[in-house]
Amino acid sequence: MILIYPPVAKPCEPPAGIAKLCGALNHHGIKCSVLDANLEGLLSLLKAPPVSSDTWTSRAFRHLPRHLASLNSWDAYQDDGRYRRAIKDLDRLLEMTARSSRIRLGLANYQHEELSPARSTDLVRAAENPEDNPFYPYFRKRLMELLKSEQPSIVGFSLNYLSQALCTFAMIGFLKRECPGVKLVLGGGLTTSWMRRPHWQNPFKGLVDHLVAGPGETFLLSLIDVKGLSGCSERPVGNDHYRPDYDSLPIRDYFAPGPILPYSLSSGCYWNRCSFCPERAEGNPYIAIPVEEVILDLLHLVDRQKPVLIHLLDNAISPSLMKAISEHPPGVPWYGFARITRHLTDPDFCLALKRSGCVMLKLGLESGDQTVLDDLQKGVNLEEASSALKNLKKAGIATYVYLLFGTPPEGLIEARRTLEFVVKHHDCIGFLNLAIFNLPIYGPEAQQMETKTFYEGDLSLYTSFDHPKGWNRQLIRQFLDKEFKRHSAIASILRRDPPVFTSNHAPFFVMNSKHSIPRLPPFSKEGN
Ligand code: SF4
Numbered sequence: 001m002i003l004i005y006p007p008v009a010k011p012c013e014p015p016a017g018i019a020k021l022c023g024a025l026n027h028h029g030i031k032c033s034v035l036d037a038n039l040e041g042l043l044s045l046l047k048a049p050p051v052s053s054d055t056w057t058s059r060a061f062r063h064l065p066r067h068l069a070s071l072n073s074w075d076a077y078q079d080d081g082r083y084r085r086a087i088k089d090l091d092r093l094l095e096m097t098a099r100s101s102r103i104r105l106g107l108a109n110y111q112h113e114e115l116s117p118a119r120s121t122d123l124v125r126a127a128e129n130p131e132d133n134p135f136y137p138y139f140r141k142r143l144m145e146l147l148k149s150e151q152p153s154i155v156g157f158s159l160n161y162l163s164q165a166l167c168t169f170a171m172i173g174f175l176k177r178e179c180p181g182v183k184l185v186l187g188g189g190l191t192t193s194w195m196r197r198p199h200w201q202n203p204f205k206g207l208v209d210h211l212v213a214g215p216g217e218t219f220l221l222s223l224i225d226v227k228g229l230s231g232c233s234e235r236p237v238g239n240d241h242y243r244p245d246y247d248s249l250p251i252r253d254y255f256a257p258g259p260i261l262p263y264s265l266s267s268g269c270y271w272n273r274c275s276f277c278p279e280r281a282e283g284n285p286y287i288a289i290p291v292e293e294v295i296l297d298l299l300h301l302v303d304r305q306k307p308v309l310i311h312l313l314d315n316a317i318s319p320s321l322m323k324a325i326s327e328h329p330p331g332v333p334w335y336g337f338a339r340i341t342r343h344l345t346d347p348d349f350c351l352a353l354k355r356s357g358c359v360m361l362k363l364g365l366e367s368g369d370q371t372v373l374d375d376l377q378k379g380v381n382l383e384e385a386s387s388a389l390k391n392l393k394k395a396g397i398a399t400y401v402y403l404l405f406g407t408p409p410e411g412l413i414e415a416r417r418t419l420e421f422v423v424k425h426h427d428c429i430g431f432l433n434l435a436i437f438n439l440p441i442y443g444p445e446a447q448q449m450e451t452k453t454f455y456e457g458d459l460s461l462y463t464s465f466d467h468p469k470g471w472n473r474q475l476i477r478q479f480l481d482k483e484f485k486r487h488s489a490i491a492s493i494l495r496r497d498p499p500v501f502t503s504n505h506a507p508f509f510v511m512n513s514k515h516s517i518p519r520l521p522p523f524s525k526e527g528n
Pocket of ligand 1: 129269270271272277278279280315316339364
């Protein structure tokens with residue numbers, strides 16, 4: 001079996017979904033090979049002599065070895081100007097490589113002028129014409145080598161982001177043509193979202209042998225044991241937890257000063273109440289790994305992979321899991337998403353988090369207006385949010401605050417309250433993410449809204465709608481550009497945001513290479 005992570009996604013850490021599949025397969029003694037075609041593909045395009053000879057591109061190509069070396073060490077993260085130059089130059093090289101294919105390509109971007117990743121007919125077209133894909137020279141050679149050496153009977157793709165979709169189908173089309181006998185399996189977060197749409201019908205029959213929604217471990221294992229499965233399948237997922245296995249991934253080669261270890265403590269969301277939340281709309285259940293296993297996994301993985309940073313991937317790390325990590329620190333700095341709860345209003349709780357290695361928390365504040373928060377059922381109280389931000393600042397934990405503009409209960413007055421809240425707490429906010437609200441097409445709330453008939457494609461996950469207060473995207477953009485972002489206190493926060501890699505690289509700007517975290521004994525001695 002070969003498991004493939006296709007381009008394009010931020011190449012800063014190994015793909016967690018593939019590591020989980022490897023863990024499950026290895027646990028059952030099943031051999032698999034792994035190909036991070038995203039990292040390899042991007043590097044192959046970056047290292048190819050540029051087709052354009054303009055000054056910027058030529059200079060970027062000359063500096064490429066230096067840029068790559070600085071992003072793979074602490075150099076770039078200790079010098080903001082150097083970091084930004086490196087990212088800009090790498091993006092330039094990618095952009096120029098793909099320009100003739102009518103594609104806007106970047107380190108985290110793949111946009112075709114004509115083909116949409118939200119239209120199944122366009123994805124099938126990408127599969128029918130793999131040679132039109134800018135990664136074709138790379139993946140043709142690499143896949144042929146792998147097919148020859150591994151002789152796989154199954155090739156699985158982990159498709160998580162829209163920016164991966166057209167390349168995934170180009171690779172699928174190539175494999176279908178070159179080795180029609182190999183079973184092709186498509187899973188990952190984006191595939192799951194497609195399949196969770198109501199009235200889902202598989203548009204990829206004859207191209208993809210199996211589509212998998214949710215964690216793919218159980219499905220792949222059953223596919224190997226039970227021969228002759230066919231068609232679009234969604235198998236019941238067991239609660240078996242397999243420790244992720246990163247041994248087959250080039251964990252030291254990603255764009256980071258050292259290995260980042262991604263790890264999920266849970267799937268779904270323990271809160272699961274926010275209206276308009278895609279996670280909730282998809283009906284994904286909350287499943288948390290038992291705390292004892294989490295601690296043992298982290299200690300084992302830290303010993304084996306020697307990461308410089310742990311990225312906790314949960315939609316929201318529950319307070320009980322945060323407490324457990326505080327009591328049993330993994331010995332390496334960590335960061336992740338947390339809800340703003342009363343726990344963070346306790347200075348001792350924040351200090352314990354800091355001592356355990358927490359360098360940054362991503363917080364979904366969404367709005368600085370209490371009526372909006374209540375209407376969205378965020379379960380966030382602004383007084384608590386204020387206290388949490390101050391405590392985290394005092395404890396030395398950076399915050400990456402997420403704001404959402406244009407939700408149905410928000411209008412200009414409420415958006416201005418968000419501006420006031422951010423300004424008032426500007427010295428406690430490390431980084432800001434500003435997003436404009438999208439209405440999930442399949443959520444219960446969409447039924448109550450006046451939605452537009454226009455949609456990008458049959459695989460769209462969002463729909464446009466008539467905002468009840470007339471607070472449409474154009475007005476929101478105007479407010480953000482002319483008012484919100486122009487406030488000097490906010491502008492200085494926004495300037496700190498690492499371009500392209502944003503929250504994935506932000507922790508490196510608030511920690512240093514000497515970060516060392518005490519490690520306390522785990523719950524019990526581990527067997528292996
Ligand atoms: S906390 Fe986040 S993931 Fe959980 S329900 Fe709210 S928006 Fe969704």
